[in-house]
Each structure stands twice: as C-alpha cells, then as structure tokens.
Amino acid sequence: MLAALKHIIQRFNSDVDGAALVEVAIVTPFVLLLAGGVFEFGNILNTRMLLDAGVKDAARYMARCSSDWDTCKGLAQTLAANGAINGTSARVSGWLPSQVTITPVSSTPAIDPATGTELYLSSTANVVVVEVSTSYPYPDLGFWSYLGFGQISLSVSHQERVFGW
Numbered sequence: 001m002l003a004a005l006k007h008i009i010q011r012f013n014s015d016v017d018g019a020a021l022v023e024v025a026i027v028t029p030f031v032l033l034l035a036g037g038v039f040e041f042g043n044i045l046n047t048r049m050l051l052d053a054g055v056k057d058a059a060r061y062m063a064r065c066s067s068d069w070d071t072c073k074g075l076a077q078t079l080a081a082n083g084a085i086n087g088t089s090a091r092v093s094g095w096l097p098s099q100v101t102i103t104p105v106s107s108t109p110a111i112d113p114a115t116g117t118e119l120y121l122s123s124t125a126n127v128v129v130v131e132v133s134t135s136y137p138y139p140d141l142g143f144w145s146y147l148g149f150g151q152i153s154l155s156v157s158h159q160e161r162v163f164g165w
Contacts, residue, residue, distance in 0.1 A: 040142040044154070050091045051136055051156045054080035055100070059132040062102060063160035073102050080132065095136055104162070105129045120161050133157035 058080035065072035077097035078087045087097075108129040110122040120127045135155045 036142060037144060040144055043142075044138060044152070047092055047136070047138065048154050048156070051095070051134060051154055052158070054083070054091050054095075055132045055134055055156045055158045057083075058100060058102065059130055059158045059160040062130040062132065063162050069104070076100075076102055076132070080134070092136065094139060095134070099136065100132060100134045102130060102132050105131055105159070128162040129159050130162050131157060131159045 058076040061076045061079055062072055065076070074097075075085050077100040079085050080100045081090060081092075081095050081097040082088060083091050106128050107126045108120070110120045110125060110127050111118050120129075133156065135153050138152045138154055141149050141152070
C-alpha cells in the first residue's frame with residue numbers, strides 16, 4: 001500500500017498538465033485586487049487635481065476682483081465648484097460652492113522675517129493675500145473599503161496676492 005501511494009505521488013510530481021491553470025487560479029484574485037486599487041487611486045488623484053484647479057481658479061478670481069467682497073466671494077465659490085461663474089455643471093460630483101472657504105489675510109509680510117526671503121514684490125511691508133481652501137469627503141473607496149480603509153477627506157488650499165482691477 002505504501003508503495004502504491006509513493007507511485008501515485010511520483011506520477012503527480014512529474015505531471016505538468018493543468019499547472020498553468022492552477023497558477024492562474026492562484027494569481028488572478030491578487031491581480032484583480034491590484035488593478036482595482038490602481039484604478040481607485042487614479043480616481044482619487046483625478047478628484048484631487050480637479051479640486052486643486054477649482055481652488056486656484058477661485059483664488060485668482062478673488063485676487064483680481066475689486067467690487068464688494070461678498071459678491072466676488074459668491075461668484076468665486078461658484079467658479080471653484082462648477083468651473084464657471086454661471087454654475088453650469090459641477091467639476092466634482094457632490095462638491096458644492098458652500099464647501100469652498102475664502103478668507104482674506106490682510107497684513108501678510110512681503111518679506112519673510114525668519115529667512116529674509118522676498119515673498120511678494122511690493123513697495124509696502126505688508127500685502128493683502130486671499131486664501132481659498134476646501135475639504136472634500138471622498139464618497140467611496142471601492143475595493144479599498146474591503147481592505148479596511150476608512151473614509152478619506154481631500155483638502156486643498158491656495159493663496160494669491162490681491163491686486164484688484
């Protein structure tokens with residue numbers, strides 16, 4: 001009986017039929033998981049880039065706006081979230097103009113006191129800077145949620161010197 005079992009094991013070790021199928025069956029779940037993770041990471045990166053573009057657009061708009069602050073602020077928030085002042089369509093699904101924060105930073109030094117680096121070219125010691133920021137809760141992590149990753153929030157901010165027009 002032991003000799004028969006030894007003979008079966010030797011035949012099994014020398015037989016290569018179906019080896020590729022077994023290897024593919026073992027590797028396929030890991031490749032699919034990796035592909036799903038790469039795809040989701042690409043979506044997160046794309047969303048972050050769209051948020052960054054919107055925040056920069058709003059900061060540039062506020063830097064050039066010289067009418068009253070509240071009117072410009074509302075238009076800049078709409079510009080950030082929708083890509084246009086008339087609010088045609090959202091840049092990122094679920095990102096609302098109310099999630100864009102715009103704050104003026106009045107007395108920003110033109111020269112960094114710690115390093116002496118010239119931050120802004122100005123004839124005055126202080127300049128007015130507008131800071132636009134947002135925090136966007138990414139809605140769904142797809143495959144990553146199965147791995148235990150929780151909700152992530154994408155935060156973006158940008159500063160521009162106010163010139164007015």
